[in-house]
Structures are given as C-alpha cells and as structure tokens.
Amino acid sequence: MRIVKSASNENSTSEREDWYQDLVLKTELAEHGPVKGTMVIRPYGYAIWEAIQGELDRRIKLELGAQNAYFPLFIPEHFIKREKEHVEGFSPELAVVTHAGGKKLAEPLIVRPTSETVIGASFHKWINSYRDLPLVINQWANVVRWELRTRMFLRTSEFLWQEGHSAHATQDEASALSRKALEMYARFIEEFLAIPGVSGTKSESERFAGAEVTYAVEGLMRDGKALQLATSHELGVHFAKSFGTEFSDQNGVRQTPYQTSWGASTRLIGAIILAHSDERGLRLPPKVAPVQVVVVPISPDSLVRRAVAKLGEELTARGIRFYVDERDETPGFKFNHWEQKGVPLRVEIGPRDVKAKKAQFVRRDTGEHTAHALTTAGVRAWEMLQQIHDGLYDQALEFRTRHTHRPKAFTEVTRILKDEGGFVELLWCGRASCEAKMKRETTATLRVLPFAKEHSGRCGICGNAARTTALFAKAY
Amino acid sequence: MRIVKSASNENSTSEREDWYQDLVLKTELAEHGPVKGTMVIRPYGYAIWEAIQGELDRRIKLELGAQNAYFPLFIPEHFIKREKEHVEGFSPELAVVTHAGGKKLAEPLIVRPTSETVIGASFHKWINSYRDLPLVINQWANVVRWELRTRMFLRTSEFLWQEGHSAHATQDEASALSRKALEMYARFIEEFLAIPGVSGTKSESERFAGAEVTYAVEGLMRDGKALQLATSHELGVHFAKSFGTEFSDQNGVRQTPYQTSWGASTRLIGAIILAHSDERGLRLPPKVAPVQVVVVPISPDSLVRRAVAKLGEELTARGIRFYVDERDETPGFKFNHWEQKGVPLRVEIGPRDVKAKKAQFVRRDTGEHTAHALTTAGVRAWEMLQQIHDGLYDQALEFRTRHTHRPKAFTEVTRILKDEGGFVELLWCGRASCEAKMKRETTATLRVLPFAKEHSGRCGICGNAARTTALFAKAY
Numbered sequence: 001m002r003i004v005k006s007a008s009n010e011n012s013t014s015e016r017e018d019w020y021q022d023l024v025l026k027t028e029l030a031e032h033g034p035v036k037g038t039m040v041i042r043p044y045g046y047a048i049w050e051a052i053q054g055e056l057d058r059r060i061k062l063e064l065g066a067q068n069a070y071f072p073l074f075i076p077e078h079f080i081k082r083e084k085e086h087v088e089g090f091s092p093e094l095a096v097v098t099h100a101g102g103k104k105l106a107e108p109l110i111v112r113p114t115s116e117t118v119i120g121a122s123f124h125k126w127i128n129s130y131r132d133l134p135l136v137i138n139q140w141a142n143v144v145r146w147e148l149r150t151r152m153f154l155r156t157s158e159f160l161w162q163e164g165h166s167a168h169a170t171q172d173e174a175s176a177l178s179r180k181a182l183e184m185y186a187r188f189i190e191e192f193l194a195i196p197g198v199s200g201t202k203s204e205s206e207r208f209a210g211a212e213v214t215y216a217v218e219g220l221m222r223d224g225k226a227l228q229l230a231t232s233h234e235l236g237v238h239f240a241k242s243f244g245t246e247f248s249d250q251n252g253v254r255q256t257p258y259q260t261s262w263g264a265s266t267r268l269i270g271a272i273i274l275a276h277s278d279e280r281g282l283r284l285p286p287k288v289a290p291v292q293v294v295v296v297p298i299s300p301d302s303l304v305r306r307a308v309a310k311l312g313e314e315l316t317a318r319g320i321r322f323y324v325d326e327r328d329e330t331p332g333f334k335f336n337h338w339e340q341k342g343v344p345l346r347v348e349i350g351p352r353d354v355k356a357k358k359a360q361f362v363r364r365d366t367g368e369h370t371a372h373a374l375t376t377a378g379v380r381a382w383e384m385l386q387q388i389h390d391g392l393y394d395q396a397l398e399f400r401t402r403h404t405h406r407p408k409a410f411t412e413v414t415r416i417l418k419d420e421g422g423f424v425e426l427l428w429c430g431r432a433s434c435e436a437k438m439k440r441e442t443t444a445t446l447r448v449l450p451f452a453k454e455h456s457g458r459c460g461i462c463g464n465a466a467r468t469t470a471l472f473a474k475a476y
Numbered sequence: 477m478r479i480v481k482s483a484s485n486e487n488s489t490s491e492r493e494d495w496y497q498d499l500v501l502k503t504e505l506a507e508h509g510p511v512k513g514t515m516v517i518r519p520y521g522y523a524i525w526e527a528i529q530g531e532l533d534r535r536i537k538l539e540l541g542a543q544n545a546y547f548p549l550f551i552p553e554h555f556i557k558r559e560k561e562h563v564e565g566f567s568p569e570l571a572v573v574t575h576a577g578g579k580k581l582a583e584p585l586i587v588r589p590t591s592e593t594v595i596g597a598s599f600h601k602w603i604n605s606y607r608d609l610p611l612v613i614n615q616w617a618n619v620v621r622w623e624l625r626t627r628m629f630l631r632t633s634e635f636l637w638q639e640g641h642s643a644h645a646t647q648d649e650a651s652a653l654s655r656k657a658l659e660m661y662a663r664f665i666e667e668f669l670a671i672p673g674v675s676g677t678k679s680e681s682e683r684f685a686g687a688e689v690t691y692a693v694e695g696l697m698r699d700g701k702a703l704q705l706a707t708s709h710e711l712g713v714h715f716a717k718s719f720g721t722e723f724s725d726q727n728g729v730r731q732t733p734y735q736t737s738w739g740a741s742t743r744l745i746g747a748i749i750l751a752h753s754d755e756r757g758l759r760l761p762p763k764v765a766p767v768q769v770v771v772v773p774i775s776p777d778s779l780v781r782r783a784v785a786k787l788g789e790e791l792t793a794r795g796i797r798f799y800v801d802e803r804d805e806t807p808g809f810k811f812n813h814w815e816q817k818g819v820p821l822r823v824e825i826g827p828r829d830v831k832a833k834k835a836q837f838v839r840r841d842t843g844e845h846t847a848h849a850l851t852t853a854g855v856r857a858w859e860m861l862q863q864i865h866d867g868l869y870d871q872a873l874e875f876r877t878r879h880t881h882r883p884k885a886f887t888e889v890t891r892i893l894k895d896e897g898g899f900v901e902l903l904w905c906g907r908a909s910c911e912a913k914m915k916r917e918t919t920a921t922l923r924v925l926p927f928a929k930e931h932s933g934r935c936g937i938c939g940n941a942a943r944t945t946a947l948f949a950k951a952y
Binding site: 031033034035038039040041042043046047049050067068069070071072073074075076079091092093094095096097098099100101102108109111118121122125137141142144146147148157158160 | 509514515516517543545547550568570571575594598620624636
C-alpha cells in the first residue's frame, strides 16, 4: 500500500478504496452480502475474528471480571426512546421490523444497534442491593446500523462485536472500570494486533449517544487516516434513571447506580489490513494469522518430504498454525499467493537445503531471507514469529511517529491535513466552534484528547487560551 | 420433577410448564425478554452454552472438516422465495424488516430463520470446479422464527445455534457427510450432555422445508415427552439449482453439487433441564456445569479455611471449575441453593472433618454421601465427576428403556400415549394417513424412523404390510 501523498485528491481516494476492496476480495477475507452494505465474512477472515474473540474474551473475563450473557436482538421501539440523546443519535441508522408471523406488529421492533436499553431493562431486574454491584456483563453479538457509505469490516450495516455493560455503586468505580476496559483494549491491540494506539477522551461532538464521557483508542493507518479501534463509555445514571433502576446502599438508602459500556468489533480486522498491508498484500500479525507459517517444499523429492514432515511435527508440538503447500503449482506462484495472504513466515525446503541440513526462512514483515539448521527450525520459527510481531509493531509505531505533526501556524495545520495526512497534535481551547472550523476547512475531525498531555498555551485554531491537547486527523 | 402419569390432563401440563419456567427463572438460567417470545440468557445459562459451543465447535472442525464463517442476518425477500418448499415451510414464521435508515425499503428484508439461501448465494460464487469440493462451512449465529407458543430454550422467537452447510460432487458423499454430522451430534449429546439419543430418519411430514432427507436425534424427557435435539438434512440439488450453482467435474462436464445442512441450538440447554432435573432442581452434567464442584466450609475456623484452600489448589490443578461458598448463610441454605442450581458435586469440610483428615462428598445425581481423605480429595473429585456423568446417563437410559413401549393392539398404543407418555415403537406402513390418524387420536407425532430396525410385519395402525419401524411420542 502506497503512503498516499495527496489525500485531498479525489482520484487517489477512490483508488485507495479500490485497493482496499480488491485486497479483501482477493485474499478471501470477505465479500459483499446480497443486501447492500452487508458482508459475508469468509473462513480466512473469520479465523482472524476467532483469534481476536478467543483472546479478548479471556482478557474481558480475567481483567474486568465480566460474565458473558446474551440479550435479545429485537428491542421494543419505546425502549430505545427512553433515553433522549440515545434515540436521537441512533434513529437515522435503525432497521425496523414491522411484520412478523404474517401479521403487522402492534409495536415496531428495532434490530439492536447496541444494547444499552435492553440490558438496562435486565439490570433493573437484577439490581436491588449494593450486594448486586458491581455487575459486569459482556455479550458477543451482531448489531445493525444502517449506513449509507459502507466498506467491508470498516463500516457495514451489520457487524459483529462484543459489548460490555457494567453497573456500579459510585461514579468513581464506574469511571475506573471504564478506564480499565480502555486500557485492556489498548494493550490487546498492541500485543495481539501489533498496532500502537493513542488512548484518550472524545470531545463532546464525538461522544457516544447517551454517554457522559467517551474514551477511545485511535490508530493511524498507512494511508494517513485515523481509525477508531475501541471505545469505552461512562454512561452516568442516564440509563439507570430511564429504567428506574435503584439499589439500597449499606445504610438502606435507595441510590441510582452508575453504568458503563465498552466495545470492539470486526472493524479490528479492517484495522489490521489498513495498518500493516504493503504493495504485495496483507501482512498479518502472527498472533491472529490463521496460517502463521507456510511451508513450501521446493520439489516432491522424498528426502524433502521427510524433512517437511519432521518440521511439521515440531511446529505442531509448539502449537504453531501452519500449512504445507503441496499444490501442483510453481514455487513462485505459491510465494506470491501466501505473501498476498499475509502469512507471517514462509519456510522453503528444497533438495539442496536437505543436503545442507538447512531450511530457508522468509519473513513477511521485512522480506528478509535467512537459512536455519533443520534440526532447530521448529524453535527458530517460534522465535521468529515473536520477532515478526515486534517488527510489524515497530514499523507501525515508526510510521505513526513520523506522521504525527505538531505545526505552529494554522495554515500549516490545514496544509498537512490536506496534503500529507497523519495525526496533527494541537493545543485546543475546548470550544466546539474551533472543532467545527477544523472540520469545515480540512474535513479532519478531533480523534481524541490524549491522556496526560500538556495544556498550557494557545489554541492552535483560534489563538485563545488552550485547555487541552487534541489530536486531529481525517478518519474512516 | 415428577414423572407425570396423566400426560393428557390439561392441568398437569400447565403445572409442568410452570415447574419448568419457575426452575429456569429461579436458577437464573434465563428470563423473558421485553419482546414476547424472546429470552435473556443469563450468565449461568450462557456459561452452559459456552461449554457446549467450545466442544461442539472443536468436533465440527475436527470430525467434519468444517471451517467457520459468518453470513448476513438479513436475507432479501426474493432469495427466500427461490426454493418453493423452503419458503412455504418458513413463511408463517418470518420476521420482516420494512424500514431502515429512516426510509421504506424497496424490497423487504427477512431476518434469517436459517441460512440455506444466503449461503447458497455464496456457494454459487465459491464453487466452480470439482477442486472446490467438498466445501464444508459452519456458522454460529442467532436466528429468528416467529412462534406463537414459546418456552425458554425450547422454542423462542430468537435462538442461538450453529448451522453447518456443505456441498459435494456426488449424492453419496453428501449423504455420508449428513450422516456423519448426525453421528457427531448423537455422540456429543451422550458424551457431554449425558442424554441417550435415538437417531433416525424423519418421515416426510416432519422433514425440513426444502430437504430430501432429514435425520434427527430425539431424546426422551422425564415427563415422557420427546424433544428433537439435533437435525441433519440432505438437501439434494434443490438449493444449488435455485441459485444456478454448478461445477466442472474431472472431465470438464458441468454438474450440480449436492448440499447438506445440520444444526443444534440453545434448545440443548432445555434438553439438559428436562432430561435430568428432579424434585430438588437442576442436575447438570459435569462437562457443561458452570460450577462442577461447590465447596462449603462448615465453619469459618482457620483450620477449615486452610483445608479448603489446599483443596482449591488441587481442583485448580485438575482444571475443575469450582466455587467456595463463604457467604454468610447457613450450610443448609447453601446445600439447597446449590442442589437447585444442579452443581454435580458438593464437598463439605467442617472442624470435625479436618480433625479426621476427611472431606464429605455429596453427589447430586444420587444424593450419596461419602467421606474421603483430605490428602486425595482433589483426585477423588475428578474421578467422581466422571462417575456422576455416567450416573446421569445411566438414569436417563434406564428411564428411556422403561418408557419405550412396544404394544401390539392400537387401543393399547393410544392408551399408553395418552396416559403414560414415553416412546411407542411400532411397525409402520409408511403412509401419511396412518401418521395423521395417530396424531389425531393421541396428539403424538412420528419422531423418527430409527436406523437398523426390523420392518417385516404389519403396520401397528392400519394393519397393512409394514415398511419400517417408527417411534411415536408426544413432543415439545
């Protein structure tokens, strides 16, 4: 993938979209569904989702103490309307069931765009005493948000996600859990997807509909655009109040619990594609790659076959997901095929290698070729997968560092956002009017107010006293 | 749970329904959702589903060679209409989205009741050559079937399931895969859920809408009613023809592939409840029990606490899911609580036990109390969980054997089905009119034509020459 120089150029934007879509289709990650804006997640893409799910589920249970549950897909229309900001935010995107079982329904049903309201109704039943708190619930589910402009994995009418929901006795506890969820996502995204994220708070205009505070992890993609990777919300008492949920505290006084919600979705697969791909195709982080090592025998020679079988045993013993490509195709064809598919490590073994007791390793992140003793090839492959993870992460971090700008003059800000892309870090006065001006002049949005940044000085947009540091970028 | 003597009695039927619903609610497996016919699967119920999913997913991949994928929730109305029998079978149960994004849709969207059609469209794209076959795909998803009479887990408007779909070059291969899937379900249900199933073929009237052959595993519940536990279908070329799917065989001739589909759902949780529960509450099979062992310290004594901690370490080392109940409640309260929740094994440790270096074990399946040396209590617990699985299975098998009748006279058949419940095994002529007569006179349906049964003799309903053995029962 090119680092596009002129992000304002319409042609190059649509070229980039073609490039992305072609790659998703060619590598068989996904394809368009029959209904506009939907997608079929094909086995190669779904295996990445399974790897994400497995590890994220483990962390959500272990680090946040959550229990999984499942809530209905259909939400009565009057539920969604209970929280005013929530319904205002979501109503343009709702899909509505009006008929079922051959009859018109008395009340239309909303296909869940998110589950705060339906979970709010259960929380109302489950919470009665301080002993019932904290309550931390997670759900893996599909949700529907009717979108006009869709792109596979990044923005689809239906997507898969997990949504966590918690209730707490105090605002401090709720806030702490919400921050802890955000940190969990940021670490997971670094440690599993090899993407460095910027964590922070959203401005009011980008806040979740019905939240008091929205936190997010933002990533910088290799085309210079930002992508929101995960979010976590402090919901205050909004939803608890709408559902009349109260608990008796230790003194028997009725109180309203504070809630949070937090989620990550199949969009993470889009992030992997946009953060790591190069001219040759995908580069999958080893921890989520469906095939971590592809072994290509250079000839059908029986000595080669024996060496490959021996290596296969060692890879199996180390729990490495590998594939031996014995198809009737040329080695060159296979190399290209697996490079495009983003397999982190290729091991080639030919007759000369067997004679020299060697295997050839080719890293997908650097393209580097090295020869390794056959006797220790299994353990070397295992070590190299960790190095490839680090390699991808370092490249992404280096890219982000190089494309995070701190210009002084506003004309320079607009030039960078229009021509170069990347993050622009500015001091900001906190006023929506400045945020709106930036959007109007550059189409860039305020991605996040990064944690623990300086805030003394002048707003980079209006010149008034600054309140905080803000990160701007064009975004998906 | 009583074995109801008079299944035809309306009062006792509704009593049983109350009993079932009360148990589901009290044990916190699930609760009703806000939309009629939907349910919230609570953490205790969802943990059972996670155990089922984990093992079934492993077997589906390993034994059937399936790959997981995900297909859209929304199906265009004209898709569902492509296969005539399919749409006739499902149309009374469909939920329809008519509006989305604030507008009326040009074409209504069906919320998937099953995914043959939307997967058929993808198969059409993916299959072009014999090299693309066999294609074996599995999906974990929610589906919606609008039902009038609903019961949590057994029949809900929305439920969770896996649906497998395959395509093959020949009918024989398709048939073999369909049978293999059925055998996988039957073994899983025995080995994991401790329920003995009867496998066989469905009669034409009970066949899946659009299938040529439907296989099923049927279980007998402790109230004498049958419950369908899993199904597998040979779809012939119906769906491939509707989507124009063809492949080039080894001679370059275009052929139509044969398809199958097979599924199991959250209904399996209903089966666990109905097959194993007794007067005191649930009895969960150890392999799916969220808590396999509950440890109840009889006093807060520090020696007791030390013994409990030691046992906890041993249980952890053996991968046993356990819970130490240190709540401020009486031991009797705790015993009742965990018995109702169906925890397979209770371990009690009091000061006298510690002195005697013993722990008291109480099996949920038999109620048996035994004392075991503290030093080996961990390994004994592990062994006993296997024995409890076998104990539940043997009781269920013994129950089924005792309630499988082979009456000669039709008057005896109707008396048994009306008054005693259970399975009635009969020779059958194969005619739908006899099946209909049975249903009219007893409300019992033909559950399955068991594999490898005799078929020479006279039809137990009309007296004409028999073609097969059929199993009748009242069913959920």
